[in-house]
Amino acid sequence: xxxxxLGAGLLVALGAGAAAGGWWLLGGVVxxxxxxxCAARPAPVAPRAAWLLDGTRAVxxxxxxxxxxxxxxxxxxxxxxxxxxxxxxxxxxxxxxxGLSLPRYLRGWLLGVLLVAAGGLVAVCLAIAPVPATGPVxxxxxxxxxxxxxxxxxxxxxxxxWLAGSVALALAVCAAALYQLxxxxxxxxxxxxxxxxxxxxxxxxxxxxxxxVVIATLPAALGSLARARAxxxxxxxxxxxCGLVAAAGxxxxxxxxxxxxxxxxxxxxxxxxxxLTLMLRRRDARAVASAALAITxxxxxxxxxxxxxxxxxxxxxxxxxxxxxxxxxxxRG
Numbered sequence: 001x002x003x004x005x006l007g008a009g010l011l012v013a014l015g016a017g018a019a020a021g022g023w024w025l026l027g028g029v030v031x032x033x034x035x036x037x038c039a040a041r042p043a044p045v046a047p048r049a050a051w052l053l054d055g056t057r058a059v060x061x062x063x064x065x066x067x068x069x070x071x072x073x074x075x076x077x078x079x080x081x082x083x084x085x086x087x088x089x090x091x092x093x094x095x096x097x098x099g100l101s102l103p104r105y106l107r108g109w110l111l112g113v114l115l116v117a118a119g120g121l122v123a124v125c126l127a128i129a130p131v132p133a134t135g136p137v138x139x140x141x142x143x144x145x146x147x148x149x150x151x152x153x154x155x156x157x158x159x160x161x162w163l164a165g166s167v168a169l170a171l172a173v174c175a176a177a178l179y180q181l182x183x184x185x186x187x188x189x190x191x192x193x194x195x196x197x198x199x200x201x202x203x204x205x206x207x208x209x210x211x212x213v214v215i216a217t218l219p220a221a222l223g224s225l226a227r228a229r230a231x232x233x234x235x236x237x238x239x240x241x242c243g244l245v246a247a248a249g250x251x252x253x254x255x256x257x258x259x260x261x262x263x264x265x266x267x268x269x270x271x272x273x274x275x276l277t278l279m280l281r282r283r284d285a286r287a288v289a290s291a292a293l294a295i296t297x298x299x300x301x302x303x304x305x306x307x308x309x310x311x312x313x314x315x316x317x318x319x320x321x322x323x324x325x326x327x328x329x330x331x332r333g
Contacts, residue, residue: 002156004107005064006166007114008220009153011071011193011213012255014177019187021146022137025174028146033167035147035270035297036154038290040163045276051324053273054231055317059309060269062242063262064152064224065089066249070258072217073250075191076210085250092221093243097236101226102219110215117212118173121193125176128200133182144300149259151297152266190255233323257305263297264305268313270294 017025045053066089073084102110138145154166177186177196189195197209225242232238253261274291277284298306 002154002162002166003111004114004216004223005068005220006153006170007118007212008068008071008216009064009259010170010173011075011191011216012067012259013149013153014174015186015189015192016149016256016259017146017174018178018183018192020138020149021142022183022187023178024138024140024143025146025150025178025183026171027140027143028148029150029167029170029174031143031147031293031297032151032154033163033170035151035290035293036156036163036167038286038293039270039273040156041158044280045273046280049276049279051320052317053269053276055320056265056269056272056313058228058231058320059312059316060152060155060262060265061224062228062246063249063258063265065092065221065228065243065246066253067152067255067258067262068217068221068224069246069250070253070255072213072221074255075194075213078191081254082251086247088218088221089243089247089250092218092225093239093247095222096225096229096243097239099235102222107219110219113215114212115169117208118169121196122172122176124200125180125196128180130180131182131185131199133184135184137183141300144297148263148267148297148301150263152259152262155266155270231320260302261305261308264301264309265312267294267298267301268309271298272313 017028021028066085069085069088069092070081072088073081077084150170154163154170156163177192181189181192181196181199185195186192194206194209197206225239225246229235229238229242232242249258249261270290271294274287274294277287278291281287
């Protein structure tokens with residue numbers, strides 16, 4: 001569901017990326033795509049250290065749930081955004097705990113709708129003369145901050161043509177929005193797609209935007225929760241626990257902070273995976289490139305999020321480490 005995740009995340013990342021990098025957001029998308037390429041299909045790690053990678057991976061996936069819930073809320077219920085975000089997380093948790101999921105054919109249809117919507121947004125932005133751009137814009141270093149917030153939307157476990165298509169789609173949507181609204185106004189918006197439509201006199205199609213938001217964010221949140229809780233034991237119990245953690249995050253974090261935290265955790269996952277790979281296989285150019293690029297992007301992320309990420313990863317990894325002996329004993333018995 002990387003396409004749905006990209007569509008849901010761009011609802012927030014357009015504004016956050018423009019605020020960080022201006023037109024250099026496009027370079028950030030390319031950097032994020034390169035990191036996704038390098039980090040895909042990581043080499044195996046030592047079994048004794050797998051708990052650390054599993055714990056980091058789980059919280060990186062879970063961070064997507066409050067992010068997509070916040071995007072849903074800020075577009076559809078801006079006056080009660082935190083409450084709506086928490087309600088969405090709890091609803092998604094209930095669905096996952098009941099063992100329900102979207103059929104494969106339905107996911108394909110939803111992705112098709114999002115692709116059509118993205119194409120329509122690009123066409124509208126290019127067809128109408130843009131508003132005059134004013135104000136200072138970030139320099140080239142903003143490309144690294146922008147790349148950091150875009151990366152979690154492109155991260156995937158294997159390389160395929162989907163990655164190239166996702167990067168191309170992100171570049172097209174970001175370029176069109178920057179062209180129409182300008183980096184300053186785009187960067188100041190909590191709901192950038194809605195503001196783009198307002199500039200091009202697209203208020204009449206805002207109900208369609210609401211439908212697109214629902215189509216993008218609900219499956220993305222459900223998929224992130226399912227992937228996050230997969231390593232934590234019995235599905236129903238782990239789903240409830242992960243859902244409650246995500247609901248707490250949705251209650252505290254707005255859309256942009258949720259995106260930055262998700263980016264920090266996703267980049268930390270790359271660093272952990274790369275370092276563990278290098279411990280097992282000293283000569284691995286892909287792992288070296290992944291670690292170097294991920295650390296570079298992390299260095300440009302707001303530093304306040306790093307201690308939070310370390311604590312969250314530590315708790316998750318400890319849970320994974322505590323489960324392993326019991327799992328091993330059960331297998332021997």
